[in-house]
Amino acid sequence: MTSPFISAGPMLDPAKFRDPLRTAAGEVRASVAAQALETLWFNTGTLCNLACRTCYIESSPVxxxxxxxxxxxxxxYLDEIAEAGLPTRQIGFTGGEPFMNRELPAMLALSLERGFEVLVLTNAMRPMRRFEAAILALPHRERLxxxxxxxxxxxxxxxxxxxPRSWAPAVAGLQWLAAQGFRVAVAGRSLPGETEAAARAGYGALFAQLGIVIDAADPGSLVLFPEMDAGLDVPEITTACWSILGVVPDSLMCASSRMVVWRRGEAGPRVAACTLLPFEPGFDLGATLAEAARPVALNHPHCARFCVLGGASCAT
Structure with a gap:
């Protein structure tokens, strides 16, 4: 079966996104300067209980x-934030499925105890449900x-x-979280041919049916992510695009967020510029947050399609 989220279109010109300084047409490529670090993400590992057909990071059980x-x-890294006096307000956890990592509940507790807002992305299925007792024991749940x-x-x-059989457990997990009084949000995806208004109306009807209080009209409560097919053609972003598109560089997530990853085979964790590009060498910014506080060249299709043209962000 083919994923319903695959979009048709011309394939990416192989001459694009090769030079971090210039586009294929020779124009100056746009970059985003590092501003205050508002959100720090941790990718807890790529292992997942599911193998989604178009997972951008190819997470799976293996x-x-x-x-x-x-x-x-x-x-x-939380110590580095404290020692440097960084204005970080939010810590995010993603994967893979974060709850595949048995230390996640302790990571959540530590982040909450340090005073951060905490966001965890999950499919709410069996890996999460096995930690119900630990989740219920988390402190400061008003920030989670x-x-x-x-x-x-x-x-x-x-x-x-x-x-198959991925819907009912996810819905049950969402209902369980809501019933326990946790703050919940939902991440959906833009289905080709479906308007945003129709999608939000559909989710709103679903939430009402499930008895869950989520405002489907609120982009922070229901996040609808644009497509991320790196193989499809997309315009490169030049410095002129900012004024043409009416986009402010500081609004992109690489201006105010970074993600910590540990690529298998490397000596230790590294800081990536973006949650979407954990493996791209050009988006590896160093081992510390201080090293990572530098400009990011928008030299990948995801930069154009997801962030600049799609206006999306993984944080809240």
């Missing part, structure tokens, strides 16, 4: 290209948000992407 981070790794992945408001479309 893909451990990003090794599990440990609690000590998270603590070291669970963003649950429901790729569509129709079960069959969700399962066409995520696999």
């Amino acid at each position: 893909n451990d290209a990003l090794a599990y981070l440990a609690l000590a790794d998270v603590a070291a 948000t669970f963003r649950v992945s429901l790729d569509h408001h129709i079960a069959a479309i969700h399962e066409a992407e995520r696999g």
Whole structure:
């Protein structure tokens, strides 16, 4: 079965996104300067209980290209934030499925105890449910948000992407979180041919049916991500695009966020410019947050399609 989220279109020109300074047409490539670090993400590992058809990071039950981070790794970066006096307000956890990492509850507790807002992305299925007691024991839950992945408001479309029998457990996990009083949000995806208004109306009807209070009209409560097919053609972003598109560089997530990853085979964790590009060498900014506080050249199709043209962000 083909994923319903695959879009048709011309393939990417291989001459594009090769030079971090110039586009294929020779124009100056846009870059984004580092501003205040507002959100620090931790990718806890690429292992996942699902193997979605178009997962941008190819997470699966066997893909451990990003090794599990440990609690000590998270603590070291939180210490750097404190020692440098960085204005970081939010810590995010993603994967893979973050709850595949057995140290995640301790990571969440530490981040909450340090005073951060915490956002964890999860499919809310069995890996999360096995930690129910630890989740219920988390401190400062008023600063904690669970963003649950429901790729569509129709079960069959969700399962066409995520696999058979993936809908009911995800919905049950979302309902459990809401019933326990946790702040919940949902992450969906833009289905080709479906308007945003229709998608939000569909999710709104679903939330009402499930008895869950989520404002489907609020982009922070229901995040609809644009497509991320790096193989499809997309314009390169030049310095002239800022005024043409009316986009402010500081609004892009690489201006104010970074992600910590541990690529298997490397000596330790590294800081990537973007949550979407954990493996691209050009987006590896160093081992510390201080090293990572430098400009990012928009030299990847995701930069154009997802961030600049799509206006999307992984944070809240």
